Amino acid sequence: MxxxxxxxxxxxxxxxxxxxxxxxxxxxxxxxxxxxPGLDRRDRSLLNLGILTALRAHDELAGHVRGALNNGLTRAEITESIIHTAGYCGAPAAMAAMRIAQQQFDKL
Incomplete structure (x- = not known):
């Protein structure tokens, strides 16, 4: 960040x-x-989005959405990563994560 x-x-x-x-x-x-070594920042950001969604760590997720954009992820990739979590973390966690991501997208 x-x-x-x-x-x-x-x-x-x-x-x-x-x-x-x-x-x-x-x-x-x-x-x-x-x-x-072993993972680039882009990959680490993608991992963090899934981890923070699963943990429902909303305060941390907002900053990591911004960090993911800075590390080369696109809005579409961030959105898709959150959709992907719905099947593994549940719809409520994914919906909450998407609300946070959208708030960050809307600030840009």
């Missing part, structure tokens, strides 16, 4: 009880996991 996003996340939690967790996530997920 970019350096600006990371800097804002770190600044938002600075001086709070949440700062340690944010630093941990920044180092071990946003850096270490995303920079592993």
């Amino acid at each position: 970019g350096e600006e996003y990371v800097a804002q996340a770190l600044a938002r939690t600075s001086g709070s009880e949440s700062a340690d967790l944010q630093r941990f996530v920044t180092e071990h997920v946003w850096d270490a996991v995303w920079n592993r």
Whole structure:
């Protein structure tokens, strides 16, 4: 999602009880996991859309829709990935995910 996003996340939690967790996530997920070899950012974004839909992690999903667009996924591919989750995660999860994706599309 970019350096600006990371800097804002770190600044938002600075001086709070949440700062340690944010630093941990920044180092071990946003850096270490995303920079592993084997999958490109586009593929990792596609995976995240399915995972976050399954978890109904709506707050995280919105940011990852924007990140997926930045990482080369098209609106059609994002939409299709969410439709695909309906069969595995259920229609309610897919419908909620599509509402979030549409909100992000509408902002562009």
